[in-house]
Amino acid sequence: MALSLTNTLTGEREPFEPQDPDSVLLYFCGLTVNDDAHLGHARAWVHVDVMHRWLEHVGYSVRHVENFTDVNEKIVARAGTADLGDAESAVALHYISSVIEDMRSLNLKRADVYPRVSEHVPEIIDLIEAVLEGEHAYESDGSVYFDVDSFPDYGSLSGQDLDEMESQGPEDERAEKRNPQDFALWKAGPVEEEAIAQHRDADPEHVEPGGQTWDSPWGEGRPGWHIECSAMSMAHLDESIDLHVGGQDLVFPHHENEIAQSEAATGEQFAKYWLHVNLLETEGEKMSTSLQNFFTVKNAIDEVGPNPVRMFLLSAQYRQSQTYSQRTIDEAIERWDRLERGYDRAVEAADSPDAYTKETAHALRQTIEEQIDAFRAAMNDDFNTREALSALFELVGAVNEHIDGRDRYDYEGLREAIETFETFGNGVMGFTFADRSPDGSVGLAEELVAELLEVREREREAGNYETADGIRERIAELGVEVQDTDDGPEFRF
Numbered sequence: 117m118a119l120s121l122t123n124t125l126t127g128e129r130e131p132f133e134p135q136d137p138d139s140v141l142l143y144f145c146g147l148t149v150n151d152d153a154h155l156g157h158a159r160a161w162v163h164v165d166v167m168h169r170w171l172e173h174v175g176y177s178v179r180h181v182e183n184f185t186d187v188n189e190k191i192v193a194r195a196g197t198a199d200l201g202d203a204e205s206a207v208a209l210h211y212i213s214s215v216i217e218d219m220r221s222l223n224l225k226r227a228d229v230y231p232r233v234s235e236h237v238p239e240i241i242d243l244i245e246a247v248l249e250g251e252h253a254y255e256s257d258g259s260v261y262f263d264v265d266s267f268p269d270y271g272s273l274s275g276q277d278l279d280e281m282e283s284q285g286p287e288d289e290r291a292e293k294r295n296p297q298d299f300a301l302w303k304a305g306p307v308e309e310e311a312i313a314q315h316r317d318a319d320p321e322h323v324e325p326g327g328q329t330w331d332s333p334w335g336e337g338r339p340g341w342h343i344e345c346s347a348m349s350m351a352h353l354d355e356s357i358d359l360h361v362g363g364q365d366l367v368f369p370h371h372e373n374e375i376a377q378s379e380a381a382t383g384e385q386f387a388k389y390w391l392h393v394n395l396l397e398t399e400g401e402k403m404s405t406s407l408q409n410f411f412t413v414k415n416a417i418d419e420v421g422p423n424p425v426r427m428f429l430l431s432a433q434y435r436q437s438q439t440y441s442q443r444t445i446d447e448a449i450e451r452w453d454r455l456e457r458g459y460d461r462a463v464e465a466a467d468s469p470d471a472y473t474k475e476t477a478h479a480l481r482q483t484i485e486e487q488i489d490a491f492r493a494a495m496n497d498d499f500n501t502r503e504a505l506s507a508l509f510e511l512v513g514a515v516n517e518h519i520d521g522r523d524r525y526d527y528e529g530l531r532e533a534i535e536t537f538e539t540f541g542n543g544v545m546g547f548t549f550a551d552r553s554p555d556g557s558v559g560l561a562e563e564l565v566a567e568l569l570e571v572r573e574r575e576r577e578a579g580n581y582e583t584a585d586g587i588r589e590r591i592a593e594l595g596v597e598v599q600d601t602d603d604g605p606e607f608r609f
């Protein structure tokens with residue numbers, strides 16, 4: 117079964133056919149860097165990561181571009197607060213670094229490019245000029261607005277008629293626009309007091325206008341929000357790409373506007389497939405920074421580790437709704453444990469003298485074959501990670517049954533099981549099974565920690581309590597739990 121996707125643009129399930137049969141151009145609408153990432157962001161990240169991994173697994177080369185929005189009034193509103201620095205760019209850099217750290221700790225594959233808006237203002241200006249040339253936009257008081265009336269397909273992604281559509285942009289912009297639904301491609305001047313005050317929850321009288329500005333053919337100003345993704349997608353991929361992925365909340369107006377301005381400028385289809393990752397809900401409410409149910413990626417990783425976080429986020433297919441709660445997280449911890457134990461048991465059994473070359477366990481081998489097919493079918497079925505995980509758990513069940521039920525193991529069967537766990541669990545789902553072999557990294561780390569703890573013991577015995585405590589604190593900072601018992605210190609990662 118070949119890969120098929122639900123395309124938001126058509127509302128239909130479609131076979132996946134990229135422009136070039138061997139490679140895929142993928143753009144993911146990244147974060148506005150005004151705060152730390154939360155689990156809602158991580159949901160989209162982890163799913164686009166698994167899409168990328170699966171596309172590579174089935175043989176495509178993938179060019180993956182993911183932007184950082186580092187020019188935005190929400191970032192300007194954070195300037196001067198919480199020691200973040202007074203400049204928009206300083207706040208953005210702080211959070212870009214934090215977000216990259218989160219991405220690495222979630223084991224996300226690196227994108228080919230992480231373009232930033234502030235680096236692409238010339239491309240943005242060129243694109244706005246192309247839209248103006250085609251008479252799909254107009255200048256008004258130093259700002260440029262897209263004329264939605266000039267683009268007959270406007271509203272097709274979000275399935276809305278123009279006359280029923282809500283207006284865009286702030287109230288005071290209305291006087292400059294032909295249509296309330298027109299949106300800004302370029303905004304004159306810096307960010308105004310009202311916008312900053314609104315994001316800061318402050319009185320506009322105490323706020324100064326702020327944010328970076330750039331020269332343009334229309335005067336000093338800032339790019340509108342939507343135009344950046346069109347410009348960066350074209351700069352680093354092509355005028356027409358295969359896959360555009362983003363959160364469900366971006367369908368309107370962001371993606372609707374991206375399509376309108378891009379296609380108005382080039383006359384080409386901007387993206388063939390639009391995939392939207394549903395939001396993460398907490399007790400029925402959308403999880404976002406503005407609601408007080410903020411749960412950062414850093415908190416989640418500190419508390420439960422990256423594998424259970426991935427297990428949680430992949431437990432629902434990307435289009436399904438998903439609820440964050442203590443119960444669903446506990447379930448994910450338990451499921452990751454079960455998967456990792458299954459893998460460990462298979463490795464231990466295959467490496468034991470009880471594994472025999474001429475032993476053949478038909479049940480084990482048949483289950484492996486069936487579950488490889490089931491995993492593939494699930495991933496090709498619109499990236500159904502929930503069903504794909506079920507296939508891995510069927511495999512865990514078969515491994516456990518094999519090991520519990522006999523004292524002579526089927527070496528070849530176990531080896532196939534291990535490879536399946538590694539190919540799909542590791543390679544596609546992005547989990548990290550610890551290498552517990554004697555020369556593996558966990559083995560080495562264990563020896564090093566044991567060595568350090570012995571140094572601490574000697575320092576303590578010599579009365580150097582400060583040094584001893586310092587060593588223990590440092591080990592704890594590295595994420596190793598140390599417990600002093602009657603038999604000396606014990607630790608776990």
Ligand SMILES: [Zn+2]
Binds near residue numbers: 145146345370
């Ligand atoms: Zn975007």
